[in-house]
Amino acid sequence: MKQKIIIAFSVVLLLFAIFLIARDLFHSSHSMTDASCCGDDFTSAKQVDSTLIGYKRIRIIETGLKNLTGIAVNEKGDIFACGNMQVSIFDAAGTKTKTFNVDSVPGCIALSGNDLYLGSGSHVIHYDTIGRKLAVWKPYNNEGYIASLAVNGKYIYAADALNKRVLKYSPDGLLLQDIGKKDSITGAPGFVLPSLYFDIAFGSFNDLWVANTGRLQIENYTSNGHFQSSWGSSSFDNSGFGGCCNPAHFAILPDGGFVTYEKGIDKIKVFDPTGQFLSIVAAAGSFKGNSDFQLGNNHLVKDIAIGINGSIYVLDAYNQINVFRKKNL
Amino acid sequence: MRSKTQIYILVLIISLLTLNLPAIQRFPRPEFEGKYQIPATQVTNIQPAILQYLDIAVLIACMSLISWFIVKRRWRKGVFWMSLFSLLYFGFYRKGCICPVGSLQNVTMALFNHAYKIPLTAVAFFTIPLGFTLFFGRTFCAGVCPLGAIQDFFAIRPVSLKPWIRYLLGLIPIVYLGLALLYAATGTDFIVCRYDPFVEIFRHNGSYFMFFIGGALLLTGIFIARPYCRFLCPYGVLLNLVSRFSKNHVSIAPGACISCKLCENACPYDAIDKPTGLSVKNDNRELIKKLIIYCLVTPLLVIICGWTISKYSGEFAQVNFKVRLANELMTIERKGEPVTPATEITTFRSSGKPVENLYREAASIVDRFYAGSWIMGGFIGLILGITLARLTIYKYRKEYLVNKGNCLSCARCLEYCPVK
Incomplete structure (x- = not known):
């Protein structure tokens, strides 16, 4: 009798385990909406008080292009947009003035005077602003992925997301330094990058800012790669960054403040130079009150750039460039 | 002993299972609201060729x-x-x-x-x-x-x-x-x-x-x-x-x-065949009749199982990502945009790929599932038929065999x- 009970119990447990496997295989993968990790879960985080919105959209530039990946703005207000094996230039009014082809798919773009730099795979490619290819720079290694570029006048910095390093290049393309190794003596935490989002920008003191997305922080380095400080914390309210690998993109305002974009939560926020939350530029989801602009759910922002007058340029997933300016200006 | x-x-x-208990997280896990489950870390297993x-x-x-x-x-x-x-x-x-x-x-x-x-x-x-x-x-x-x-x-x-x-x-x-x-x-x-x-x-x-x-x-x-x-x-x-x-x-x-029976209960997997009795060996005519019936039934089992399993080919195909994505997009076309479309749909749309290509590819995968389900069902039917037929084949054993x-x-x- 005892043996029969043991057999029955064991067979039932075995069949139950098999049933669970079958259920998981056939049922859990049926509906993408049910399985979505970024659907309803961020609903409350996406809700924004309209009084916090400090910016208004002043222009939408319909680029008419496909698969744009990055934007940069020069001193005159011309917008350079890259993607789909080409670079297009728009004047400040949004009229396309020039397009030239490039021979690889660019993922990010940076400008310095008449020099234009594109990140493509593991390489940085140097062009001039009229579309002449000047050089392809030696990569850190062939397994890299340049996710972002920044120029501080003398040197060009490339954020390699796969190697988890920021690469410092001379203007003629010589790799001078790789920044980001964990160092317990200097306190450098090392870059933790769960995905390929890895943005960098230069601050008003020529200091390098890096989005250490796995730590949900923005870190400050000297131009020689010495770790100085960091700010940012894990939070779903406006004071920090929520979800995974955020901020996905950021840019620095002329006053040293930060404009950040969080993917998943789809929120563009402005922080002061010390990392204190100031206002919201745009957000998705249900606004409490009216708003000038809604990004739409999971409407991914691809890049952010800052104009010389502090205007914020946002490249969205529909290949539009949205220009925002402070409400009280 | x-x-x-x-x-x-x-x-x-x-003890081996608990080896990593003292391990600490390298960085704080990000906060998630709602029901989101943090996926488990998967270890990639890329080894040098020599290893x-x-x-x-x-x-x-x-x-x-x-x-x-x-x-x-x-x-x-x-x-x-x-x-x-x-x-x-x-x-x-x-x-x-x-x-x-x-x-x-x-x-x-x-x-x-x-x-x-x-x-x-x-x-x-x-x-x-x-x-x-x-x-x-x-x-x-x-x-x-x-x-x-x-x-x-x-x-x-x-x-x-x-x-x-x-x-x-x-x-x-x-x-x-x-x-x-x-x-x-x-x-x-x-x-x-x-x-x-x-x-x-x-x-x-x-x-x-x-x-x-x-x-x-x-x-x-x-x-x-x-x-x-x-x-x-x-x-x-x-x-x-x-x-x-x-x-x-x-x-x-x-x-x-020597048929001492000492090994009779030794196998934990029930993989020892005991000696058979002679009385069963003599009952041949009935067994041959059953064997003929089962041999005739086997092709029928192949067809029935193949047909039955093929009916579920659509369900099987749903596990395929492209088929699921195409289905979801078709549902959206029929019923309208949901409040929060899945991330996969947003990603597909932002890729700029034509939806018609996805539909064609998904249809081809479903066809392959249909053919595969027939083969799979037929195979199961064949195994069932052979198993039934084997029951009728009498093997005389005078000793304990594995x-x-x-x-x-x-x-x-x-x-x-x-x-x-």
Whole structure:
């Protein structure tokens, strides 16, 4: 009798385990909406008080292009947009003035005077602003992925997301330094990058800012790669960054403040130079009150750039460039 | 003495499982609201080529050694220590990857998808155990397979199962094999790896779901020895088939069996066939009549099972990502945009790829699932038919013999045999 009970119990447990496997295989993968990790879960985080919105959209530039990946703005207000094996230039009014082809798919773009730099795979490619290819720079290694570029006048910095390093290049393309190794003596935490989002920008003191997305922080380095400080914390309210690998993109305002974009939560926020939350530029989801602009759910922002007058340029997933300016200006 | 050693081994396994308890997280886990589950970290297993060759060399060495232990030395202790080594090396050190059980999917995918370049290790791990089985029986299952080894240490109080329960449960691995081949051939998923119940234990991480499944199987394994090997393992189906033709399979008695019955209850896997009575042997006419009927019924079973399984091909195809994505987009076209479309849909739309291409590709995958389901159903029907027909074939046995197909060559029964 005892043996029969043991057999029955064991067979039932075995069949139950098999049933669970079958259920998981056939049922859990049926509906993408049910399985979505970024659907309803961020609903409350996406809700924004309209009084916090400090910016208004002043222009939408319909680029008419496909698969744009990055934007940069020069001193005159011309917008350079890259993607789909080409670079297009728009004047400040949004009229396309020039397009030239490039021979690889660019993922990010940076400008310095008449020099234009594109990140493509593991390489940085140097062009001039009229579309002449000047050089392809030696990569850190062939397994890299340049996710972002920044120029501080003398040197060009490339954020390699796969190697988890920021690469410092001379203007003629010589790799001078790789920044980001964990160092317990200097306190450098090392870059933790769960995905390929890895943005960098230069601050008003020529200091390098890096989005250490796995730590949900923005870190400050000297131009020689010495770790100085960091700010940012894990939070779903406006004071920090929520979800995974955020901020996905950021840019620095002329006053040293930060404009950040969080993917998943789809929120563009402005922080002061010390990392204190100031206002919201745009957000998705249900606004409490009216708003000038809604990004739409999971409407991914691809890049952010800052104009010389502090205007914020946002490249969205529909290949539009949205220009925002402070409400009280 | 043996049970004491078994307890020590269990303590060792549990100690290994808790090795990473002092580990700290490198960075704070981000906050998530709602029901979002943080996915388990998956360890990629990219090894230098030389280490891959080392794995093959270790496999060949283990297979040679254990076959020698079983067939020539008839040494159970050797099998036991080999199981422990395999558990530590192929299980905890190599983290359960690559294993022959999963390699059958690599081989299938390579056969149906010419763009897929199959690693040499996968081919070697698939063929080497099959080759040894053809000569020496399932010596791989005996002590080289880490999945089998971990279960073997938990088989503390094995009980015998009724033949009808064994036959019914024995159909599950055939269905599982069919599904694994179907999903691998269509490039959908490697479900054997995805639902490997012990790999999470070897890697010290994974989903709670698979930990639960692994735990449930180990708990079951205390009474039903090696439940995964006997009633789930798809590679075991192939080994079972090949082992039936093995030339040098181990026998219980090294010489003539004296039918002392000492080994009768020795096998925890019910793989010892007892001597048959003479009275059954005489009843031939009825059996021949049944055999003819079953032979005629078998093609019918092939068609019925093929037709039935093909009816579920749509359900099977839903596991494929592209089919699911196409279905979701079609639903949106019919019913309108949901409040929060899935991330996959947003990503697909932002890629700029035409939806018509996706629909065409999904339709082609569904067609392949339909054809594959017919083959899979037909195969199951054929196995059912052959099993029924085999019941009518009378094999006279005057001594205790191992069932070559089901015997896992663990060598337990050898210790019971007084014949030297």
